[in-house]
Amino acid sequence: MQRRHFKQATSFQDRIDSFAEEAGEQASRLPPGKEQEDMLRKARRADTASHLNEWVSSPGLQPPK
Numbered sequence: 001m002q003r004r005h006f007k008q009a010t011s012f013q014d015r016i017d018s019f020a021e022e023a024g025e026q027a028s029r030l031p032p033g034k035e036q037e038d039m040l041r042k043a044r045r046a047d048t049a050s051h052l053n054e055w056v057s058s059p060g061l062q063p064p065k
Contacts, residue, residue, distance in 0.1 A: 020046035
């Protein structure tokens with residue numbers, strides 16, 4: 001059985017940025033409570049992933065010697 005291959009139309013950075021933005025907007029529309037906190041947590045995690053991806057992809061990052 002072969003795996004399906006799928007070429008993403010947008011970059012990982014763009015997808016994670018848009019997810020973080022959408023999650024933040026959804027959280028702002030929710031009433032205060034557990035659901036809102038969960039959505040805010042998802043938005044923060046996506047934002048952190050975005051920053052980590054930028055750091056790892058930066059040209060200043062050097063391989064260990």
